[in-house]
Amino acid sequence: ETGVTQTPRHLVMGMTNKKSLKCEQHLGHNAMYWYKQSAKKPLELMFVYNFKEQTENNSVPSRFSPECPNSSHLFLHLHTLQPEDSALYLCASSPTYGGDTQYFGPGTRLTVL
Amino acid sequence: RKEVEQDPGPFNVPEGATVAFNCTYSNSASQSFFWYRQDCRKEPKLLMSVYSSGNEDGRFTAQLNRASQYISLLIRDSKLSDSATYLCVVTKNTGFQKLVFGTGTRLLVSP
Numbered sequence: 001e002t003g004v005t006q007t008p009r010h011l012v013m014g015m016t017n018k019k020s021l022k023c024e025q026h027l028g029h030n031a032m033y034w035y036k037q038s039a040k041k042p043l044e045l046m047f048v049y050n051f052k053e054q055t056e057n058n059s060v061p062s063r064f065s066p067e068c069p070n071s072s073h074l075f076l077h078l079h080t081l082q083p084e085d086s087a088l089y090l091c092a093s094s095p096t097y098g099g100d101t102q103y104f105g106p107g108t109r110l111t112v113l
Numbered sequence: 114r115k116e117v118e119q120d121p122g123p124f125n126v127p128e129g130a131t132v133a134f135n136c137t138y139s140n141s142a143s144q145s146f147f148w149y150r151q152d153c154r155k156e157p158k159l160l161m162s163v164y165s166s167g168n169e170d171g172r173f174t175a176q177l178n179r180a181s182q183y184i185s186l187l188i189r190d191s192k193l194s195d196s197a198t199y200l201c202v203v204t205k206n207t208g209f210q211k212l213v214f215g216t217g218t219r220l221l222v223s224p
Contacts, residue, residue, distance in 0.1 A: 042117065043157070043200075043214040055209065090156055098209030101147075104156035 004105035021076040023091030031097045032074045037088040050097040117215035136184040136201030149200040
């Protein structure tokens with residue numbers, strides 16, 4: 001299935017590196033989301049975009065910086081991360097804003113050394 | 114108290130068994146309810162929505178008890194391919210209907 005794609009699938013970075021995660025949805029949806037999934041913890045919503053405008057920032061540290069150039073693309077820029085930021089980062093999209101079925105991408109498994 | 118609570122399992126069952134998962138949620142104002150399935154090292158995928166009247170999709174039956182703030186998922190005639198983590202999801206109105214996920218219940222179906 002290629003409805004929501006994410007790159008890279010795996011990323012290892014040092015605490016001083018800068019990297020970006022990319023998400024693209026081919027479903028014509030209007031809303032896009034970033035989630036973090038850590039071991040033994042539930043999915044945590046990080047950011048929400050509706051028609052490429054950011055509508056939610058769930059108290060995410062500024063070392064995570066989202067960008068949504070259009071309603072099909074979403075980026076998560078990473079800089080000076082901490083080892084505890086290691087997790088699976090999932091992108092999702094939904095036809096409309098909130099409450100609808102969300103379609104997830106395969107995720108980027110991030111390891112911060 | 115967690116917003117959505119699930120028994121993490123794992124539930125180990127033989128093929129053909131019937132297994133039930135439960136979930137409780139804390140926000141009485143939640144409006145929508147779902148079960149998602151997540152395979153190992155894969156993304157979550159919607160399994161089914163949960164309605165007040167209860168709903169069935171093949172071998173899967175979901176029930177909602179609003180008074181007790183309790184959701185259940187019943188799987189009949191378990192298949193090996195049902196092995197996965199089942200995530201209970203409810204909505205929370207924070208200005209939009211945010212999805213709140215449980216930590217999931219792991220199911221292992223063995224031959």
